[in-house]
Amino acid sequence: MSILTVDGLSKSYDHGRVQAVTDVSFELAQGGTLGVVGESGSGKTTLSRLITGIEQPDSGRIVVAGTELEARTSRRARHERAGIMQMVFQDPYQSLDPRQTPEEAIDEIITLHGGLRGAARTARRREVLDQVDLPERARRALPRDLSGGQRQRVAIARALAASPRLLLLDEATSALDVSVQAQILRLLARIRADTGVAIVFVSHDLEVVRSITEELIVMFRGEVVESGETSRVLRDPQHPYTRLLLSSVPRPGWDPDQVSRDRRTFLRQLA
């Protein structure tokens, strides 16, 4: 069964002058993983915000766990939706209340979505903060006194603590060193195996996307220009934009000026 169906989704801003997302469709199976990559400004965050219901589409449908998202919803429906899906925002400040310590933020969400109290709550809180390896001292600090990667880990812990069925991660591991990142990726894989959570993973890191997702969509200027099995798309890209993207990855002998030239050639062919 599919946990998420997106059908013909479009969204523009500024009276249609900015076409952020154009006619995007895909389906994500329960327990599946979808990578979203693409140009900066190509609509990845907008797409995630449409799926979570923070933004309303101009047209198109979003079906989550068999229920179509309605534009205007009751408090109760919003609460249910939050129990089904959680999003980790690209900017961790958007996921976190600036006045709440990590411990308070986790407590709040497990009370809300797990109904746990007292000792059970304390134990669960410790478990989720241990899972993301947040240092003891950071657990009682305010977000502004945390490092960038510590904030990001709190946002991930908070989303996981709600035990969602669908998790949207928007550049959620980009501020982590590769060792902590590897640990978070293993954690996600384990939680996925245990609970069958489906994951939408927006990232600029193609290696990470390769290691964690099965399906992939590639976005360029609001449109999906290529989609398919992640390993296939990254091994044998069909669209010129995907090829440009793959050839831009830093490697020994990498020449940024060559990438610039390739990009200009690509844009000229487009015009």
Place this chain on the structure above:
Amino acid sequence: MSGSTQMVDGPVLAIEQLRLDVGTGETAVRILDGVGLSCAAGEIVGLVGESGSGKSMTLRTAVGLAPKGARLTGSVRVAGRELVGAGRREVLRVRREVAAMIFQDPRAHVNPYQRIGAFVADGLRRTRGWGRARAAQQVVSLLDEVGLPDPETLADRYPHELSGGMLQRVMIASALSTEPRLLLADEATTALDVTTQAEIMGLLRRLREERGLAIVFVTHDLDLAAASCDRIHVMQSGVVVEQGPALDVFERPEHPYTRKLLDAMPSRLDAEAPTPIGGAA
């Protein structure tokens, strides 16, 4: 006082034995413990390492932005001027004349009610005393240089109307606007796709060649660091545990933490990559 920040011998940034403590009594913590780092004109120095190890904090001391109540000892010299124990005027002067920082969290460092154009123009108007019109013209060319499409329209937008990577490029444009001699880039390309990232790295390389810009580059992307930096410093728990020419550090790491990091690189992870759950298609 010499009064000049122009001609100084030695590195543009020289940090020695830097210690930074926050909190008091029971809650006192040492955030930086004897950090040393230097960056000469025309050099790109990479700073990589553990999340929470003090990379951002190290950069912030070089623009006088350690957190309130932090106690600093050691030395941080920017273009020959000592910032540890320096007064506010000296710090502001360094920020105006020498050093600019690109912050890790762009959204936390912009005013949501200020238009992009006015934000980028701020530095020019403050340091050069330029009028609105002249600054606006320069802003458009700066926005264009960091690869932002349709810069005239973009200058009239507000931060919330920009994507993460677009705003990051605005921060880069703003930092470069005053033609600093030292650029402190804290995860300056993490929100960018690899093609746009290459454009920015190309721009930084040109500035270092043409103007001798000194760059300290904090990143978690070890491939990018290897491809772009002359020297690398590796940090863990407030300490620089290893440093050296980029190729040496990556090819012959000496410290166990450096080895641990290199082993965790996503490109080397495949062996233990999670096996996909069957039947999920």
